[in-house]
Amino acid sequence: MYTISYFSRIGMVSAKTLRYYDEIELLKPTYVDGSNQYRYYSAEQVMDLLRITELKEYGFSLEEIKLLLKTRDPLQLQTAFEGKLKELSSNLDQITRIKSRIETKINKLKEGDLDMVDLSTFNVFLKEITPLSVVSIRKRTAIANINSLIDELFSSLKGAQPIRPLMCVYHDQDFNPDDIDLEVCIPVKSDSSSLSLRVIPGGTHACVIFQGPYPEMGTAYAALMDWIGNNGYIPSNAPFEKYLTGPNDVKDEQKYLTEICIPVKLMV
Amino acid sequence: MYTISYFSRIGMVSAKTLRYYDEIELLKPTYVDGSNQYRYYSAEQVMDLLRITELKEYGFSLEEIKLLLKTRDPLQLQTAFEGKLKELSSNLDQITRIKSRIETKINKLKEGDLDMVDLSTFNVFLKEITPLSVVSIRKRTAIANINSLIDELFSSLKGAQPIRPLMCVYHDQDFNPDDIDLEVCIPVKSDSSSLSLRVIPGGTHACVIFQGPYPEMGTAYAALMDWIGNNGYIPSNAPFEKYLTGPNDVKDEQKYLTEICIPVKLMV
């Protein structure tokens, strides 16, 4: 039996942490003195504590660890590890992309470019769009899952040929990247009767073409919304994007080309 | 002038976020209606909002962004970006190391190794150590900074030859990885009179040799502390580690060799 401070030194964690683990029922002392509430830990608990620290380093939350500690099934552990491995790989990609974005920023700064984006440099134009038949999936999900949605959609195509680039409709008003009402669309011929089609309504749209990485598209949206307000229009429906040139076409994110369209009507 | 919801759509953030930015004085609306407290944002603020979102993506905290927004000095911006770049690089390294640790775990699991470490497999031994002269730096810092401390120490060596591997004394009782009382030591000949030496006292030490990555050394510490308690000793001074084989000697972290020593005395 160890006191909390000795036990904390064994595991190289703070006593505060141990009290917290007790509170959330992750690791309770084997014995608590009834008279003074002192916590005492047993030698077997050392291994539990070490496992907790290890899993924490791997990026598991304490809730997840609580479950993993209980299981004696090595397969479940393996699955959890493999999932975490994927997560870490995607973190790596994410960080790498951000690094390259910062690098181009630094280069611009060095060239004396003051890095001030001017909304008026965007070339907003009005366009009458005719209704368009598409195959689509609509789902409420995190933006990060968009790729699996696209895969799913493509596999449901059954040989039908896309006649235009991929599109995405953003049905949300309030923007929250972890929970988006997302509709991925592939335009197809309107007589592809074997598929269940949906028709994107036509009408007047304010549009802009943006070149650059997707996370920087905010400026284009801002320019578009700004233009709409300044020209006596208001948005009348959900905006959508057409991915003219994307990751499948070029490697350099700076070369991505996207058209953003917002259906509009005249203000009364 | 935009209402909060229109402004939030322009910037693709939630209205909640905008109210929060108002509260923390990061981005205050240019005009607030006196009668109903409605917030109104101006067209110029769009760029500020977009910059905030951008810097957030780069990993800056809102406090840092507050400072960066104010400055018109491109050099300061560049410095901040370069610092962030370094931070992201070290994150990349960190994640890569963790990934490879998880991969070896998975391989062990596949081989049927149940991944149960047994403290009793560690070979703890008692050792009489004679006093040792070292050059050292002691500092309270995050464990992540240990490398710069080592560099600093080596550059203060002025040609004196290390006679033993690098050591580190851990003066803390309560372990907190972001704020450690750390002493890095290089053993030198005791007659290196041109340097200011400090002497690590001799005496009885309980020691163990650990093979593997540094973050997994906890098990060895646990085995050591366990042995000490079970054999009628108590720790009498700060523990230290000797880095017998480290990153300068081999690439594979699984091959790192470290000796952990804890000064002990007999319990009364």
Next chain:
DNA sequence: TGTTGACCTTCCCCTAACCGGAAGGCTTAC
């Protein structure tokens, strides 16, 4: 003119994984 629905406000509580410190109780060593 009334009503409906969209929009705005403030206020309060919640998150994860603890840290810092206060106030108070117990032993033990000098």
Next chain:
DNA sequence: GTAAGCCTTCCGGTTAGGGGAAGGTCAACA
């Protein structure tokens, strides 16, 4: 006798907002 060193609980703080309630306001429509 008292100071040091343990231990306890409790309270408040951290980041960047989200969820939701209660209530005021606005514009359009019947």
